[in-house]
Amino acid sequence: MKLKVYTYRLSQPSRAVLIFCKLNGIDFEEITVDLIKRQHLSPEFKEINPMRQVPTIVDGDFKLFESHAILRYLACAFPGVADHWYPTDLTKRAKIDSVLDWHHSNLRRGADTFLLNTVFAPVLRIQPNPHVAAEAEKILSASLEKIETFWIKENEQFLLGNTQPSMADLSLVCEIMQLEVLDEEDRNRILGPHKKVQQWIEDTKLATRPHFEEIHKLLFEVKAKLQEQRLLGANTETDSKKKKNYTVEQSPSTVQSNFGRERSHCLTFHRERERKKMKLKVYTYRLSQPSRAVLIFCKLNGIDFEEITVDLIKRQHLSPEFKEINPMRQVPTIVDGDFKLFERYPTDLIKRAKIDSVLDWHHSNLRRGAVTFLQNTVFAPVLRIQPNPHVAAEAEKILSASLEKIETFWLKENEQFLLGNTQPSMADLSLVCEIMQLEVLDEEDRNRILGPHKKVQQWIEDTKLATRPHFEEIHRLLFEVKAKLQEQRLLGANTETESGL
Ligand SMILES: N[C@@H](CCC(=O)N[C@@H](CS)C(=O)NCC(=O)O)C(=O)O
Incomplete structure (x- = not known):
């Protein structure tokens, strides 16, 4: 059976997966899930990806979502993939993982949120929030600055000082390409100051042609239509027109040479650790x-x-x-x-890809919701930042939706750990440590957020048990802070009552 890739060419991570498959001669069938037509919300697609997002792949009976997890899986499952995309050398690979993990909470978070709250809001029929857009632009600009000054090394074309592109170059450049839909002024303001980033985009385009242009054709069509509308000063409100403008025909399946399904053993290596007696x-x-x-x-x-x-x-x-x-x-x-x-695994490729999928999902969901909520509530005075109640309310929605997804999807019936595992993986550890942070909330907030999720509560207990005594020891400081905050709340409450009297 041929690999099925569910994508939408207006989606940045979808384009990265498509270009990767084409560049590496991976035989696949492209199935378009038109987000504008809301095809990702259909019951059929929910069966394939309960998160209702693209990209998603189906390889035989193995379903996988999250673009970075997909790219890693493809690089290891298909023997035709050149080493520079995801090197077998452990330190090189770990550095690429570091860029890919960093990406979720930085460049992706900034760019996606900014575009959703500006150009794409009317298309997706959502209410844009200018405060959120302004905040997102800051994150986007700071991320571009980090790429310019840190990820791109002097005199080298690609990220991390590499002379050939890796999957990190592909993922990040596809993300930045989305800025093409902005008007000239916005795009220049955001991208203009970053000359090395601009050169790196050109170098990545060149290294991945002709697929890069082909896969980005739809994006450029949308850009041209938006420019036309801007020129005409056209009111972009009419839904029917919008639908027409953004409707895309299903792309033809791509037939390429079949490299077979033999699992390569590129993940079973171990680095010879020359410790030089250093810890x-x-x-x-x-x-x-x-x-x-x-x-x-x-x-x-x-x-x-x-x-x-x-x-x-x-x-x-x-x-x-x-x-x-x-x-x-x-x-x-x-x-x-x-x-x-x-930033920060079983040797079985499928098990590992599933764990990657949870870890990648975590960044834009549970972590994003929890961190943003806590920073805009309990931790704002400690971090000396101005809390934003609108941002906190939005973050609580993301946090609750993430807990619901863990409860109903990631935790399988009758199994203690994520993905139906009988033993914890690094995904259990990472996600439970994130949720533990909610201990610093007051009882009411914590019960409102965690209370409805009984399976999540049991899983936290099971993870604590499976990782003791280290879990308790490492969380001691958190519980000390919790106790201090409770003390302050009690004191605060008493002062209020006294002054009330
Ligand atoms: N972190 C995910 C992000 C996936 C994602 O956000 N996909 C968007 C398109 S770019 C989507 O399917 N949106 C539909 C929705 O969330 O309802 C990845 O890298 O695959």
């Missing part, structure tokens, strides 16, 4: 959810490491010394000999 350094802060996940993982797996605390409250992550270690100034970060890595 792995883990830079963390125990109030950070992903930091706790990495610490518990190291402890559970007997990994010898030195924990170095980077106190975020004391702003130690902003020090020049830590910037040398991680220019993104975030924890967790590891240093293994002379190899630095930030």
